[in-house]
Amino acid sequence: MTGRRMLYAYTWLVIAWLTLPVLIMIAFGFNDTPGRYNQSWDGFTLKWYGRVFELDELTRALVTSLAVATVTMLVAGALGTGIGYALGRYRFRGSGTVNLVMFAAISSPELVMGASLLTLFVSLGVGPGVVTITIAHVMFCISFVAVVVRARVLTLDRSLEEAAADLGANPWTTFWRVTFPIILPAVSSGMLLAFALSIDDFVVTNFTAGTTTTFPLWIWGSTRVGLPPQVNVMGTLIFLVGVAIAVTTSIRSRPARRR
Amino acid sequence: MSQPRIPDPALLRGLTQRRLGRRDALRISGLAALGGALAACGVKGKGSPGASAPAADAVAKFWAGKTSTGKLNFANWPLYMDPAHPELKKFTAATGIEVDYQEVIQEMGPWFAKVQPQLAAGQDIGFDLMVITNSIQFKQFVDSGFLAPLDHGKLPNYAANADAAYKKEAFDPGNVYSVPWTSGMTGIAYDPKKITRPITRLADLWDPAFKGKVGMFSDTQELGNFGMMALGVNPEKSTPDDWKKAAAKLKEQKSGGIIRNYYDQSYIDALGKGEVWITQAWSGDVFQKNVSDGTDFKFVIPEEGGTIWTDNFAIPVTAKNPLDALKLIDFFYQVEIAASLAEYINYVCPVPAARDQIRKDAAAKTGKDKAALEAVADSPLVFPAPADYARLHYYRSFATAAEQQEYQGIFEPIVLG
Amino acid sequence: MLRRRLAPYLLVLPGGLWLLLFFVVPMVTMLSLSLQQGDVVTGYVFTGHWQTYVDAVVNYRTQLVRSLIYGGITTVVLIVLAFPVAYWIAFYGGRRKATYLFLLLLPFFVSFVLRTISWRQILTDEGILLGPLKDAGLLHQEFHVLGTPVAVIGGLVYNFLPFMVLPVYVALERIDPRVVEAARDLYADPATTFRKVIFPLALPGVFAGVLMTFVPASSDYVNSAVLGSSSTTMIGQVIQSQYLTSSNYPTASALSFTLMAVLLIGVFAYARALGTEDVMKVAAR
Numbered sequence: 001m002t003g004r005r006m007l008y009a010y011t012w013l014v015i016a017w018l019t020l021p022v023l024i025m026i027a028f029g030f031n032d033t034p035g036r037y038n039q040s041w042d043g044f045t046l047k048w049y050g051r052v053f054e055l056d057e058l059t060r061a062l063v064t065s066l067a068v069a070t071v072t073m074l075v076a077g078a079l080g081t082g083i084g085y086a087l088g089r090y091r092f093r094g095s096g097t098v099n100l101v102m103f104a105a106i107s108s109p110e111l112v113m114g115a116s117l118l119t120l121f122v123s124l125g126v127g128p129g130v131v132t133i134t135i136a137h138v139m140f141c142i143s144f145v146a147v148v149v150r151a152r153v154l155t156l157d158r159s160l161e162e163a164a165a166d167l168g169a170n171p172w173t174t175f176w177r178v179t180f181p182i183i184l185p186a187v188s189s190g191m192l193l194a195f196a197l198s199i200d201d202f203v204v205t206n207f208t209a210g211t212t213t214t215f216p217l218w219i220w221g222s223t224r225v226g227l228p229p230q231v232n233v234m235g236t237l238i239f240l241v242g243v244a245i246a247v248t249t250s251i252r253s254r255p256a257r258r259r
Numbered sequence: 260m261s262q263p264r265i266p267d268p269a270l271l272r273g274l275t276q277r278r279l280g281r282r283d284a285l286r287i288s289g290l291a292a293l294g295g296a297l298a299a300c301g302v303k304g305k306g307s308p309g310a311s312a313p314a315a316d317a318v319a320k321f322w323a324g325k326t327s328t329g330k331l332n333f334a335n336w337p338l339y340m341d342p343a344h345p346e347l348k349k350f351t352a353a354t355g356i357e358v359d360y361q362e363v364i365q366e367m368g369p370w371f372a373k374v375q376p377q378l379a380a381g382q383d384i385g386f387d388l389m390v391i392t393n394s395i396q397f398k399q400f401v402d403s404g405f406l407a408p409l410d411h412g413k414l415p416n417y418a419a420n421a422d423a424a425y426k427k428e429a430f431d432p433g434n435v436y437s438v439p440w441t442s443g444m445t446g447i448a449y450d451p452k453k454i455t456r457p458i459t460r461l462a463d464l465w466d467p468a469f470k471g472k473v474g475m476f477s478d479t480q481e482l483g484n485f486g487m488m489a490l491g492v493n494p495e496k497s498t499p500d501d502w503k504k505a506a507a508k509l510k511e512q513k514s515g516g517i518i519r520n521y522y523d524q525s526y527i528d529a530l531g532k533g534e535v536w537i538t539q540a541w542s543g544d545v546f547q548k549n550v551s552d553g554t555d556f557k558f559v560i561p562e563e564g565g566t567i568w569t570d571n572f573a574i575p576v577t578a579k580n581p582l583d584a585l586k587l588i589d590f591f592y593q594v595e596i597a598a599s600l601a602e603y604i605n606y607v608c609p610v611p612a613a614r615d616q617i618r619k620d621a622a623a624k625t626g627k628d629k630a631a632l633e634a635v636a637d638s639p640l641v642f643p644a645p646a647d648y649a650r651l652h653y654y655r656s657f658a659t660a661a662e663q664q665e666y667q668g669i670f671e672p673i674v675l676g
Numbered sequence: 677m678l679r680r681r682l683a684p685y686l687l688v689l690p691g692g693l694w695l696l697l698f699f700v701v702p703m704v705t706m707l708s709l710s711l712q713q714g715d716v717v718t719g720y721v722f723t724g725h726w727q728t729y730v731d732a733v734v735n736y737r738t739q740l741v742r743s744l745i746y747g748g749i750t751t752v753v754l755i756v757l758a759f760p761v762a763y764w765i766a767f768y769g770g771r772r773k774a775t776y777l778f779l780l781l782l783p784f785f786v787s788f789v790l791r792t793i794s795w796r797q798i799l800t801d802e803g804i805l806l807g808p809l810k811d812a813g814l815l816h817q818e819f820h821v822l823g824t825p826v827a828v829i830g831g832l833v834y835n836f837l838p839f840m841v842l843p844v845y846v847a848l849e850r851i852d853p854r855v856v857e858a859a860r861d862l863y864a865d866p867a868t869t870f871r872k873v874i875f876p877l878a879l880p881g882v883f884a885g886v887l888m889t890f891v892p893a894s895s896d897y898v899n900s901a902v903l904g905s906s907s908t909t910m911i912g913q914v915i916q917s918q919y920l921t922s923s924n925y926p927t928a929s930a931l932s933f934t935l936m937a938v939l940l941i942g943v944f945a946y947a948r949a950l951g952t953e954d955v956m957k958v959a960a961r
Contacts, residue, residue, distance in 0.1 A: 003866075007764040011776065014761050018783045018837065021794035024804075025786060028797070034553070037528075038797075041804070057361055079691030086687035098688055105699050107887060107943060108936065109895030111912050115919055115932045116702035118376070119709045122925065127380035139698040142691050202789050202898060207919065210377045211334075211363070211385045216789045223793050223902075224365050224525035225337040235790045242785035250774065368921035375716060375923055399923075402717045453817070471818055513906060519823055520905040533802040534822065660715045667922060672735055675914045676906055 022239065029232035037226025048229040052237070055230050061218035062234060064130065068214065069198040072137040077191035079138070080145025084190070085183070087146065088153025102143040113140060114207030121208070128210035136208045137198040144197065145190035152186030192245070199238075318408045321576070330357045331583040334386040336570070337362040337524055338547045339440070341603040350590050356583045364390065366478055366523035371396040378405045378577060387578035388587060390440045390570045393430040393654060394480050395663055397437075400573065406436040407574040413585050414438065416592035420610045428569060429656060437571035438588060441543075441600070442607035444640060444651060445481055446565040448530060448540030448558045458537060461489045461561045465512050473512070474529055474538030477521035479670040480654055482509065484566050485539060486670075488652065494566065495653045502669045509673050521674045530556060542640045543606035550603075558640070560650060567607075567643075567651040601641050602632060614642050703936075710929035720925060732930045736914050740935070743911040746825065747894025750832040751840075751886055757833065758840035758885065759878075766848035777845070781838055792831055792902045799827060799903070823905030831899035836892065840885035847881025848874070886946070891939050911935055 028038050032045035053059045083102070087095055105113075117136050121128055156179070164174040202216040209217060219231055333347075340346065340360070347358045363386075364370045370391070374384045391397055400406050411418065417438055431437045449458050454469070464473055464485070476482050484494040486505030497505075512518055519535050527544050529535045531554060545558040572588045574581050590596060592609075598616035601608035608614070614636050621632035639647045657663035710728060714720035733740065765776045783791060798805055799821045809815045821827050851874065859873040860866070897912030904910075911931065918928035 004764075004768060007760055007768065011761050011764045014757070014837075015776075015779045018780060018834070021791050021798060021834075022783045022786050024798055025790060025794045037552070056359070079694055082687040082689075083691040086684040090684035092681075092684040094688075095684070098692060101692075101695050101700065104940075105695060107891055107940075108699075109891055109912075109939060111895045111897065111915060112706075112932045112936045113699065113702075115915060115928065116706040117698060118919060119706045119925065119929055120698070120702040122376050122379075123705050123709065125380050127377035127382035129377070129382070135698055139694060142694060146691065200787050202787075206916075210382075211374060213363075216787050219787065219789050219793065221363065221365070223789075224523060224528065225362075226528050226531070227793065231790070235786055238787070239785045243782070246778070246785070250778075366921070368923075372920045372923045399717050471820060471823070516907075518906055519820075532800045534800065534820070660717060664715065667924075671917075671922065674906070675736070675739065675909055675917055 025232050026236045026239075029229055029236050031229055031232075033229060038229050038232065048233045052230050052233045055228060057213065058215075058218055058222075058228075058230055058234070061213045062215045064212065065199050065215040068130065068134050068137060069195045071134050072141055072198040073191045073195040075134075076138045076141035076145050076194040077187065080142045080190055080194070081149050081183075081187050083142065084146035084149025084186075085153055088150040088156070102146060105140060105143045106147070110140070110201075110203040114204035117204070118207040128208050129212050132208040132210070133205055133212060133214065136204050137194075137201060140201075140204060141194035141197055144193050145187075148190040148193065149183060149186050152183050156182060189249075192249070196242070318410050321407050322410045322581075325582045327356070327582045327586070328580045329355060329583070330359070331388065331580045331587060332359045332361070332386045333584075333587065334361055334363050334389040335440075336364045336390060338527065338544045339390065339570075339604060339606075340600065342551070346591065346596050346600055349596065350587055353590070354586055356586065358587065361386075365525070367392050367394045367396040368478065369523070371399055374405075374575070375399075375403070378403070378575060381577060383577045383579055384575055387574060387580040388584035389573055389575065391437070391573050393428070393569050393571065394478070395657065395667075397430055397571070398657065398663075401431070401436055405576055407576050407578065407581055408435055409438065409574070409588075410585065413582075414589045414592070416589045420592050420594055420597070420612055422609050422611050425569070425609050429653075430569075431571070437573045438592075439609040440570045440572050440591070441604065441609060442567055442569045444542040444560055444565045444567050444607070445476075445484070446540060446542060446558055446560040447537060448526075448545045448556055449537040450530060450533070451555065451557055453533070453536040458557070458559055459562050461485060461563045463537060463561075464539070465489070465515075465517060467515065467517060469537055470515070470517050471519050472534075472536040473517050474519055474522050474526045474535035475509075475512075476526070476539045477523055477674045479667055479674065481539065481566075482521065482674065483666065483670045484652065484654070485509075488561075488563050488566075491563070493652055494655050497655055499665060499669075502666060506669050506673060509670075510676075513673060513676060541606075543604045546605035547603070560640075560647075564650045564652050566654065567648070568654060602635050605635060605638065605641055607643060608641055611642070706929045707933055709925050710933050712926050714926075716923040716925070725926070728926050728930045729934065732927050733934055736911065736931060739909050739911045739914050740931075740938070742909070743894045743935075744938070746829055746832065746900075746908075746910060747890050750829055750836065750893040751890045753829070753833050754836060754840040754885065754889055755844075755882060758837060758844055759882075762841050762844035762848055762878075762881075763874075766845050766851075777842070780841055784838060788835065789898065789902075792835065792898055795827075795831055795834065796822065796902050822903055823908070825904075825908050827903040828900045828908045828910075831903045832893045832896060835896075835899065836889040839888040839892075840882075843884035843888065844878055844881040847878045847884075851877050883946075887943065891943065894939060895935060 028041075029048055030044050030046065031038055031041055032043040032047070033040075034042060083098060086092070087098065114136065117132070117139075118128070121132055126132065160178055160182070161174055164178045165171075169177065200216065201214075202220060205214050205217060206220070213221070215234070219227070222228065222231070339362070344358075344360055347360055351357055370389075377384045391400065411434070417434075421438065425439050426434060428434075428439075447458055447461075447464065453472070463469075464475070466473075475485065483502060483505055486509040487494045487497050487501055489508055490501070490504055492501045492505065520529070522529060522538070524541075524544070526535065526538045526540060527548055530538055530540075531548065531552060540558060542558055542560075545556045548554055549556060572584075572591075574584050578584060591600065594610055594612045594616050597608055597610035598613035598620065601613055602617055602620065617632055617636040621629050621636065624632060635641055643651070655666075657666065708722060709720065711722060711724050711726070712720040713723045713725050713728075761780070765773055769776050786794075797803060800806070801820045801822065802810065806815065806819065806821065810817060810819065855877075856869065856873060859869045863869050863872065894910075895912050897910055897916050900908050900910045900913055901916075912935075915928055915931045915935065918924045918931065922928075
């Protein structure tokens, strides 16, 4: 019994440790710092929330990040779903190779992926920018979407599709009316994953960005001389939005599971 | 991280499902062979070393047909202008040209590496004007043909007001591609609250009393220069033999645990946070840090000497608004503007007449402000006298790429150790 | 019927092409570039210069070895740290399992770079943690955590913890409670039950966790750059710097390729070593 209580306390300790930097980040968004940068605690203020979009470069970086993440989510979502569905549904020659490439793409060091893309762009004489960032993000997101979708397709109850076919639906109708709604939760969670991976990516982006700046890149660059409190405010807002999305999706998916 | 932030249990199952076998290894080699056919191409360079002298009509050719667009993107280093950007506001008021000022450069190597692929591809880097140091990368910029030749016909203030010495600097004789933004010295900054004795010598950077609290620059030239000067070698005239000795000296500092880290411009943040107590530093940064954050750091040129460098305005060849950039360059050579900039940033002012202007500005003020401005006018860091220059050393220039690579090869492993 | 046979290929084609062009081909370009010579101004020409690999590995062997050691320590610490958490949630989490998992993932809604910088703010020499201790005279003025291997490994452990907790949790969750009960009846001793039944059953999860943490931890450069110093430089920083500071593409490519080869060989060997019948059986369950 004491062992169990110790485990309980330990788990909460780990959770506290994980959350500490987040709390610090949120707290420093309310710091009434006199200078341009956050260094020590100088009292409470809400002013940075009113001035969150005051730094044009930072705002632009955030917009770039959101745009790249949205495009990545859509493109990687579509391409990844294709692969995931094919792998889960069909047995075909070459499926092993596809699996292997995906495994390699997921387990390769990000640094190496970013670096190799840079060598490709340099060799082709293509200048890095928003387009190359998006290409890179789609590349490393495809596999994640595909793996999530494949897992769902594998557990698909074939009898539902057969029933639809028996009732006279053609394959196309069967897919859109029966199969797709069933795999939709997996597709959307894969797409959310792609969005999250893209908006947070630093390493691959750093190699493929050139002078284009995304939110993580801007933070990285500005931390050299000091981080303005607006970064903490934006970090806090992104955190809250992310948590809100996660909570609503999990609540929405709950009744479905019960059925 | 390219690992998922919200790993889905399905994803984890997917990952744990497969084991790799011999057949997979075969598949990998098959893919590699396929790709091999696609990769025979080399990477094309953009220029040749020593191609610095432009064709006679290069200026006319570049500027033909260029028109003012009313906007301009300016890439500069942090701590190089009053955060309120008063000079840029005056420029916009005077010319109607909007300036987007970004502090995106913190070290020359990363800046060159960042823009090189874009410039080599002939793409706009998003900046029409940048401030670059007369370092290794300056030559790389010029040799690659990445800098627009300046039309001096459109720089009347420069012709009238710039210090004559700047018109014949070795790295860009005749200011073909660049005119100075400002010069500065590399010396030592320290926190007198932590270090009670006065710092005067380079040897203080090797003092075991400051173990783990010493900062040096990660830029190989800055770093190497201090290693050489600590041995009494003039970096400008140094030989590969001197480099090796200097590297040994610097390695001693590192293996002794004296070094905390090697920094780009982030040294100033490290000093502010108490991460370092004493560090290699650029002359004006400390003054601006003291003004903006209320700190009380000191800057000294060590007895053995410091280095002097020049940061220069340059226009990338792919600039979309080069004419507006040229106007801004010339604007900074108006005496009042040059004075106003120097008053805040405390770096060497390329306009000698600005000194009287600063005295005039001081006369119009009272009390502490007046004393501060008078100090700027009298500061050897802003208007060095010939005796001050005698203590300062210049950067070494490298004749060939091989020579430069040898230098990098000697000092890089120290920083990356 | 032809359409049916073509269907999987048509579905795979766009994504597969994307992966081929932007994952497989770049790797080959990188291999090619690592065998080229020249400089960034005049360009690089393929010469098949293998010496670059030798020089790169000789010059940066310390960082390479250090990275593998840091990655290894991180992984071991992660297993030790994550197992009890996953165990508690899986067996005693009850109806709150999802909530606990969510709390563990909460920090990951904050940007990775920002989280790491936040640690820097916490651990800084005169910051909120060390400052008061120094003022109280409990620590020397020179004492610091930042810039030490402890800070770097701490950062790595922090950033990769969920990737160990989750797979272990998934594996533990799958264990049939009746198996554990039966084990208790047979062995009676909880320690033996854990050692002989629970831990072996959790191994596939640990395996997946190691796979998901060792490679990214050893090739990381953000933690070391933000929390470390010149004495904690990892190979990722060297590669980053060769590419993005020195524009020394051949050396950078050679180092990337070496790192990738070392890690992938490690992963393959690891997968094969653990891919024994027993583990397979457990994984198949």
